[in-house]
Amino acid sequence: MLSLKDINVSFDQQxxxxxxxxxxxxNQTTVIVGPSGSGKSTLLRTINLLNYPTSGTLNLNQTSFVFPKQYPAKEVSHYRQNFGMVFQNFELFPHLSALGNVIEGPIQVLKQSKTAATEKAKVLLEQVGLAQKADSFPNELSGGQQQRVAIARALAMEPEFILYDEPTSALDPELEGEVLKVIKDLAKKRNSQIVVTHNLNFAKEIADHILFLEDGQVNYYGLAEGFFSSKNERIKNFTKKMMS
Structure with missing residues (x-):
């Protein structure tokens, strides 16, 4: 279990x-929703310690961080291996093929052999529907295809959690559907996922739990069905606006 307690994050005194x-x-999918500027992406980056809390406690299994203590880079790097991060803009290495992008982390970080990493990468590319694009470079792929490669790359690191930061915000509706299907399939397989999205219709389909963040604080955290059937006026107004 990943646990955050009394976490505070500030930038430039804000x-x-x-x-x-x-x-x-x-083995559950938690979807983080909320208005723009509510802190959703900051929360996701803080979970992965790409943002450093000013105070609070972060626990994952037997690993614990108590802030504002500064921890050695090696310790932080080891912790980050528990997470696969899928960014808004794909962040693929442009000089590597789809296959090369997927095997890079397992070889360099997990110290897998190239043969083992390649064998697994081919399975993952097939899983995301891109087996035929293994030798293609990012500039030869559509945005949806690039994002699916990014998901395969995250899965290749065998993380405990996959973190998605608005994974379809840079895509048009047709390409968005390709990526959402992959995330939905992973949810059905009970992968551990934390997804930041503005797409509430999609959230309703895949979420075990919904976390509604507003002004950097939790407005709701519980079962998805409880969120979408809530009588709370703020939540009702938010869902009506976002799902209309």
Whole structure:
């Protein structure tokens, strides 16, 4: 289990996360929603320690970080191996093929042999529907295809959690559907996923839990059906606006 307790994050004296506390369960998909500027992406980056909390406690299994203590880079790097990050803009290596992008981490970080990494990468590319694009470079792929390669790359690192930061925000609706199908399939397979998205219709399909973040604080955290059937006026107004 991933647990955050009393996490605060500030940038330039502006507090973005305020005494944030939540537990994220393995083998479930948690979807983080909320208005623009509510701290959703900051939360995701903080989970992966790409943002450093100003205070609070972060726990994953037997690993614990208590902030504002500064931790050695090696310790932080080891912790980050528990997460696969899928960014808005793909972040693929332009000089590597789809296959090369997927095998790079396992070879360099996990110290897998090239043969083993390649064998697994081919399986993952097939899983995301891109077996035939293994030798294609990012500039030869559509945005949806690039994002699916990014998901395969994250899976190749065998993370405990996959983190998605608005994974379809840079895509048009047709290409968005390709990526959402892959995430939905992973949810059905009970992969551990934390997804930041503005697409509430999609969230309703895949989420075990919904975390509604507003002004850096938790407005709702619980079962997805409880969120979408909530009588809370703020939540009702938000879902009506976002799903209309």
């Amino acid at each position: 507090q973005v996360l305020k005494d944030f506390s939540a537990d994220f369960n393995e």
